[in-house]
Amino acid sequence: xxxxxxxxxxxxxxxxxxxxxxxxxxxxxxxxxxNFGSKxxxxxxxxDHYHYSIEMTQIFDEQVIxxxxxxxxxxxRLYHEMMERNRQLFLIVLSDQELTEIREKxxxxxxxxxxxxxxxxMDMQRKxxxxxxxxxxxxxxFMWMNYGAFISQLFVKSxxxxxxxxxxxxxxxxxFVRALSP
Numbered sequence: 001x002x003x004x005x006x007x008x009x010x011x012x013x014x015x016x017x018x019x020x021x022x023x024x025x026x027x028x029x030x031x032x033x034x035n036f037g038s039k040x041x042x043x044x045x046x047x048d049h050y051h052y053s054i055e056m057t058q059i060f061d062e063q064v065i066x067x068x069x070x071x072x073x074x075x076x077r078l079y080h081e082m083m084e085r086n087r088q089l090f091l092i093v094l095s096d097q098e099l100t101e102i103r104e105k106x107x108x109x110x111x112x113x114x115x116x117x118x119x120x121x122m123d124m125q126r127k128x129x130x131x132x133x134x135x136x137x138x139x140x141x142f143m144w145m146n147y148g149a150f151i152s153q154l155f156v157k158s159x160x161x162x163x164x165x166x167x168x169x170x171x172x173x174x175x176f177v178r179a180l181s182p
Contacts, residue, residue: 001049003021004021004046006024008088013043013096013098014096044102047106048106050086051086051106052079055078056079056109066129114140119135121139121180129181131180131181133180138176
């Protein structure tokens with residue numbers, strides 16, 4: 001999967017053959033087909049394997065402590081680390097118009113994050129650590145804010161601003177905390 005991602009990021013999905021992927025992975029093309037069936041299935045498995053829903057679930061289970069600022073900073077920081085780590089995969093999937101089905105299937109990952117964040121916000125409201133609000137709306141706003149920051153630098157090498165990603169995360173989390181704290 002790693003060899004396929006590296007080659008597809010360099011040459012595009014259409015620009016790389018299964019023969020090239022197999023050679024780069026040090027396996028036969030037959031082994032590639034036996035394990036994945038096709039190039040599209042290989043990419044589909046890579047998206048599923050390298051995406052973030054399992055890691056995010058662990059973060060919510062193990063690192064969330066019930067402090068709005070600390071938790072949102074942790075979630076934001078780890079989200080950006082995961083997205084950056086999977087940067088090549090996003091470039092592949094978002095660059096090729098023929099990969100619509102894979103993009104649709106990959107939506108399970110942000111849907112899981114939306115569920116985790118919504119449940120977190122509802123729990124914080126029950127504990128009176130957050131004002132009563134539409135938890136799902138706050139969750140999607142938080143997600144889109146972070147996704148937008150990631151996407152704004154995905155296809156370009158130049159920075160939009162001199163502000164660091166850490167400054168962005170701290171400032172945006174502070175806005176959320178001020179708006180949502182009782």
